[in-house]
Amino acid sequence: MRFSFVRKAGAALALIILFDRLFADSFGGAGVGVFAGAWLLAIIATRPDIGRARSVWPALALAALFAVSLFDEPGVLALSMFWCAIAFAALAPRVGSFDSAWHWGVRLFLHGATGFLRPFKDLRRIAKQRRGVGASPRLLATTLALPLLGGIVFLILFAAANPLIAHAFASIQLPSLWQLALWTFVACCVWPMLRPGTLALRVARRVPDLEPILPGTSLPSVLIALALFNLIFALQNALDIAFLWGGGALPDGMTRTDYVHRGAYPLIVTALIAGAMALAMLRPGSASERDPWARRMVALWVGQNLVLVASSALRTVQYIQESMLTSWRIAALLWMALVALGLVLICWRILRGRSACWLINSNALAAGAMLTACCFVDIEAIAARWNVQAADPAKIDLCYLHRGGDSALLPLLALERRPMDAETLDRVRYVRADLLRDLETRQADGRYWTWHGARRLAAARAIVGSGAPRPLPANYSRDWCDGSITPPQVQS
Template identity: 60%
Template sequence: MRFSFLRKAAITAILVALFDRLFTFGFSGAVIGGFATAWLVGMVLGRTDVRRDRRAWCALALAGVFAAALVDDPGPLNWTLFWCALSVAALMPRTGSFDDAWHWAVRLVLHAAAGIVTLIADLSRSLRARRDVRHSPGVVAATLALPLIGGGLFVALFAAANPVIARALAAIRLPSILQMLVWTLAAICLWPSLRPHPLATRLAARLPDPEPILPGTSLPSVLIALALFNGIFAVQNALDIMVLWSGGFLPAGMTQTEYVHRGAYPLIVTVLIAGVMALAMLRPGSASEHHPWARRMVVLWVVQNLILVASSAWRTIDYIDTEMMTGLRLAALVWMALVGLGLVLICWRILSGHSARWLINRNALAAFLVLAVCSFIDLGAIAATWNVRHQSPHRVDLCYLAGLGDAALLPLIHLEHQTMDAAMRDRIRYVRTQTYADLSARQESWTHWTARGERRLVRATAMLGPDPTRPSPLPNGAWRNCNGSVGGASAPAARP
């Protein structure tokens, strides 16, 4: 289309101006979701090929879902999923079909990396296409010299004669270098969605299927390795069963908490390495692919890896019971479930003869569904609620709850109403008061307002009533620590 480039350039300029207007004071609040929606609409208006592609509309619908999640509660996960869905929609018309998640991951990485190259190359190509004798720099300068010089002279004379014009000119502020840099970075991020660089699709199409290959995977080597690996893993699983599941004795000087915490994450790394090695040992076309004993020992090894995943999850759950729940530990349990599912899929792939593409797509779909669900829930709020319900008030880590921000507000209100001494209640009351005040201040600013924050504020206000009890005043020279305890002076008499 003749004016396609100009239309896309105009859409980019509008989006950059909107970005500058919305995020003058920082990148936060539900306005992130509003900008994401504007970006989505701009791409649909600027890309005819996207509007005509039914597969692209599926990705656009997903991008709209994650834009709504950004309005509700913006975060890095929601933004990443939105950008991925939007980029898939931008690249879909230039690919034959959705081949596999591996190639699409490479396309997205190249699409992101080629942003600055795309903008510069398109600007250079546009200038070369429009360059002729009538539009040479010399001709353009000669044409604009008289109107610019004459107009500037008259404006200066009128400014000297008219104070209104003088004040209007004095109020004009040219953008700073930092502001122009922000505009440039925004344009670099926005432009590729309207004009994707062909490098993203061409290079990814040349990549082979990701079949892992290990040196020395002859049939005797594979059989010996599998026998050895199964023996080593059997020892580890037996020890875990004795200590974790049967309450066996620990080595001298080691506590149950230390044993549990020490092995949770290294075992998951071990399982991931073992899964890749299992795929490499029985890759299609290898001598061991159809060997009955190799297949049996690989299946046994995968089962032992599943026991390791179960032990890692058990360790994490025990550590949560001993210490406390955190958002990261909850995310770790979800990750362990995904690893376990991946092992089951690896075993099924080996037994049924499916391709690596089948395996990658199933794992990617499972990971996407989990991440999509997590984008609409608050792991911090779940962790705070669990701690309040399963721990006594004196065991709850108030510093951690204070660090969660408004995610811990409702659990703090519930905690405040539990049975405890007056000093502990005063500490909880202080953390709750600070959290409530911070949330109220953010919700009053349109640049920081979020839908989830508004729901929490309304519910918290209803639970606290019109005149919530405030923490006890502090004597001169005293201060509050993150857990509400008083430092620097004797604690005041707490209100009941």
């Protein structure tokens, strides 16, 4: 047991040293993936129970996959997914078989919220054990006083007599308060994975299953509510079908832009609330769950919610066509797809009598698969490529492409080869040249080098032309955002 603790302490110290060497100045680059891989190996090497539990192997495989994603292109999403996978692997041997995504969500939340206290608890426990065998602080101080004070005196005298020793002492640099704080933070992150606490496991064991409940409802109230809700949703869907899908003429004073822009996100919130209410109305064991009319009307209501989600997606797509595509709008469309899948699963659960645990696990699996795929997809590059291909070069928002970073570099190179006026071409070349220069600078610095960046830089150099933004006349300046040239201000 003692050897296991020492082995984990050594692994934590090695990870702290590796973190200090990789991120002496800043946190970024492929080193994030290297540290994640080392963290994963440290857990496997110091926790024999992880290797023996077959239920942990999928989490270890996912953690390794996310470590590769972090090496390729570090990001907040990949880092969060890696932490979830490695925390699952750390806790799973003490949980046993997988129960539900709901309980695991509680465990991961509590583990993250309280795990940073684990190193201090272990230090306190060690101190108590030492006091139990007679090593009180007073006895320890009196025991070490003579060797420490005597050693310091002799070292000072030798340093005064020997310049080599004096030079060695002068070259010693004590860590700054910032370094000590950073090392403590890393220790608080890695130690709970090597020695997880039991608080998260005990609390999650007492958390009841997630089952929506509407208190005070009866079968007549459920039937009346479902009939009313279906009528209200039918009215909304009929208006969308007439004006949004069918392109009908809107009333005077209302433009199609007004109709499209309003409602995309409120309708999604409406669908989520409706889904939760449908689950609560047909809760297993209730009178409404056994009533055939209630089941039919709930199925009809869920179907109407699917039409509502489709209308929200169409509103977003039309908004994109009128303006531009952004990474947040892609995320919104993906979220709408998850909501639609969740509604289908709700309907399946009601018709087939599935449990709430099955529903939560199915939704969690779908969300996890989508988030995992997003870790390996550059959404900013997808948005930039669509904007470049779909819009007139003179109307493209170069500021948005510039702020997107080197994700827009290859789409800008494609845009540069399209016909356009000289002023727009000059601005495109300016933004492209700035992004290329920034990417080259970061790839030349080992601290910021990434595998994805290296591939993007090689592709850009293979197709970049000889064109460059024209030199500025005297006293003229460029707007950093879109490269437009600004004449000098005339003094009044």
